[in-house]
Amino acid sequence: MPFKAGRLVGKTVKFGIDTFTRLIAVIAYFIKNIPKHIDTLKGWIDEFIESLAKITRVFSDDVYKLYEKLGITIKKVPQQPVLASGIPVPVGDNLYALVKEGKEVFRGSKIEVEELAEKLKGLDDAEAKKYLDELRSRQIPFHRVYEKGYVYDKPIIPALDEVKILYGDKGVELYNTVTRQVRNFRKKSKFKNSLRDVVLVAGVTSKKYVKDIVMHTNFSNKKLNKFLSKSGINRQTSKLGDVKKVYKYMLSEGHIKYDIHPFLENRLKLHFEKIGEFHNGVKHSSNYSWRQTGDLPGIHAEVLSMNELLWRIEAKGYKISDELLKEFIGFNRNLLRNRVMIRCGDCNFMTHGIEFIEKFI
Structure with a gap:
């Protein structure tokens, strides 16, 4: 009689899943003591499980094991x-x-x-596929990103309506701010060589943690070469200590406000291990030469902007992590050609996780 009543209750009353789990534990105890009712109980529980099929909830592993002891199979969320x-x-x-x-x-x-x-x-199929590919790439943990290597592919600047769709209002603000800065540089500079010397404007901001937009150009290549020569630093065999010296020099020249953030320094440590003594150890596409973009990791404009933003966010009390970078947006614009500036192999790894405003065709 109790089991008949139980079947009736099971059909007419909606139990919460947590309550049901506790109930199963009690029933499991009774099964051990009433062998002749095992089949009846299993049939009732099967019915109850089936009635829960419309509820989406992931059970803990302990709960799955408990059900399995009763001979019941629950289909997990795929x-x-x-x-x-x-x-x-x-x-x-x-x-x-x-x-x-x-x-x-x-x-x-x-x-x-x-x-x-x-x-x-808001995207056509081809654009959506490329965006999803880039998104999946940014989700790869930093220590595994070297397995994929670096693919050199020249992007273009997305249309403003695409920027709005893909990067939101913050992306539009970043796009406009960097574009204005590039326009101002081009107006003030009478000679192309002065633009070529600092290459680009790179802006980085955060969708969540701060409102700041941090922008940098590259440090003057002329000044840098003089410093490297004086310091005996060879670009092609440079080490982390050499990069730290360059940061100290840029600080003394007023080009940056902050030294290397520990988060960036840790990335650089791994990066130097991966690229090897002669900076040729990372897999990359055949249309790219590791020498073509400076050969001194971590000092280009987009990394300088990221580095400063990390310090500003940390000052707000946030813990810096790979996960935090997923809230970053970056935009590189070339000063001489006034178009999107591709990140070099080194910068691609240093800024991994950041969503950059760019479109690949």
Whole structure:
């Protein structure tokens, strides 16, 4: 009789999952003591489990093990969910997946997934694919990014409406601020050589942590070469200690306000290990020479801007991490040609995780 009543309750009352889990634990105890009712209980529990199928919730491993002891199989949320296009799919506690055309393309918080889905609506298929490829690349942990290597591909500047879609209001603000700075430099400079000497304006900002937009040009190549010659630093065999000397020099010249941040220094340590003694140890595409962009890692404008922004954010009490860089947006604009400036191999690794305003065709 109690089991008959139990079946009736199971069909008419909605239990919370946590309550149900506690109930299962009690039932498991009774199963051990009432062998003749095992099949009846299993049948009832199977029914109850089936009624929960419409509820999306990931159970803990302990709960799965408990159910398995009862001979019950619960289908877990798949690692690669296959649902309708563009729908955020719960795949864990506060974790959602964006599924398009039956394939998972991104995981993150519900807000992140919804924002990404909205961005993709404004792009054609080719643009969306390239954006997702770049997004997945930025999600690779820094210590593994060298496995992929560096692909040299020349980007163009996206149209302003694309900047709005992909990078939001903060991206538009960064784009306009850097563009104005480039325009001012070009107006003030009478000679192309003066523009060529500092190469670009690189701006970096954060969507979340601070409102600041930090901008730098490269340090004067003429001044740098004189310093390197005087200091006996060879670009092609430079080490971390040499880069730190260059930072001290740029500080003394007023080009930067901050020394190397420990976060950047740690990245540089690994980078020097990977590139090897003669800076030729990293896999890269055949259309790129590691020598063509300076051969002294960590001193170009976009890295200087990132470095300063790290110090400013840390001063606000935030802990600096790879995860934090996912909230950064960067924009490089060449001074001489007034177009987007591709990041060199070194800078590509140093700024890994940052979303740069650029479009590959």
